[in-house]
Amino acid sequence: MKLFVALLAVGLPALAAAHSWIVCTDYLENNGWYWDEAKCRAWPRSAHRHDIRFGPFGQHRGFLNKLDNHPEETALCTHPRNDDTEYTDLTPMAAYYLGQKVVLTHPANNHVADVRCKNNTNIVDTENIIFSVDQAEPQDPCCIDSEKLLVVEDLGISPYGPNIDPVITITYPKPGFQNVPKFCEDEANSMGTYNFTIPMDMKPGRHTFVWKWIRSPRVSPFTTCWEADVFATKAERDAHYQSTGQTIVDVWDFYQINTIVNGEIVDPIDPVDPIISG
Numbered sequence: 001m002k003l004f005v006a007l008l009a010v011g012l013p014a015l016a017a018a019h020s021w022i023v024c025t026d027y028l029e030n031n032g033w034y035w036d037e038a039k040c041r042a043w044p045r046s047a048h049r050h051d052i053r054f055g056p057f058g059q060h061r062g063f064l065n066k067l068d069n070h071p072e073e074t075a076l077c078t079h080p081r082n083d084d085t086e087y088t089d090l091t092p093m094a095a096y097y098l099g100q101k102v103v104l105t106h107p108a109n110n111h112v113a114d115v116r117c118k119n120n121t122n123i124v125d126t127e128n129i130i131f132s133v134d135q136a137e138p139q140d141p142c143c144i145d146s147e148k149l150l151v152v153e154d155l156g157i158s159p160y161g162p163n164i165d166p167v168i169t170i171t172y173p174k175p176g177f178q179n180v181p182k183f184c185e186d187e188a189n190s191m192g193t194y195n196f197t198i199p200m201d202m203k204p205g206r207h208t209f210v211w212k213w214i215r216s217p218r219v220s221p222f223t224t225c226w227e228a229d230v231f232a233t234k235a236e237r238d239a240h241y242q243s244t245g246q247t248i249v250d251v252w253d254f255y256q257i258n259t260i261v262n263g264e265i266v267d268p269i270d271p272v273d274p275i276i277s278g
């Protein structure tokens, strides 16, 4: 019995760590090292139902989406779309503008090749894609193969393989899932970032966005869904965020504002002190 309990205790966190999800849908810092909740302006659909904002980064309450071969049973999004109930004052919806670079964050959940802590360069990364849903559609598409999902950006994949130069695994930024520079400090809960650009020809208005991650071809895709109001201009986006008490600062890049010497930040600066409502 004791052994059984011990196995359970070890097994459960391992299960919980087997997946990933988008935590923030409008993060202010690209390629950053550490999660800072104050830099997050907007949250995915139903974030409040999973404690994504107020729980520790890399943790959540309840199950988050992994698809399987039964789209009629496993929906594309964890919760059905309902813009009135799936966003709250403390977990608001994103606002973007055409041409904007958007930064997303996700927990590493152990799936990073970085030889400083893992003697394995062969941690697979298979597909990272951002889709949008035709805005005429009030309903979520049935499934990940739906023609209603339009590719906004293919985020590439992280380099991996049994024979790659180990230096590649410790070189950041990286494309794909494994852009997690502080992975070795916390293999489960360290922060990864992605960036994608809102296409100039996207129709302004409210859109649903979908992140799809295939880690290994043997594992079904993981998805996160969120809504965002897309504005034609930054001025309109700024007016929107001002009306909700959010900062209107633009995304910055960690490596552009920090000088790194021997892996340490020299002269750290914070370009803004973001004032976020709530």
Ligand SMILES: *[C@@H]1O[C@H](CO)[C@@H](O)[C@H](O)[C@H]1NC(C)=O
Binding pocket: 119
């Ligand atoms: C790393 O893995 C290789 C291949 O499995 C092995 O030969 C080597 O001894 C390992 N190095 C360390 C430091 O564990």
Ligand SMILES: *[C@@H]1O[C@H](CO)[C@@H](O)[C@H](O)[C@H]1NC(C)=O
Binding pocket: 030, 031, 154, 155, 156, 173, 175, 176, 194, 195, 196, 253
């Ligand atoms: C933004 O993301 C793209 C696609 O993953 C990547 O190629 C590019 O290097 C990233 N830009 C920066 C500044 O990190």
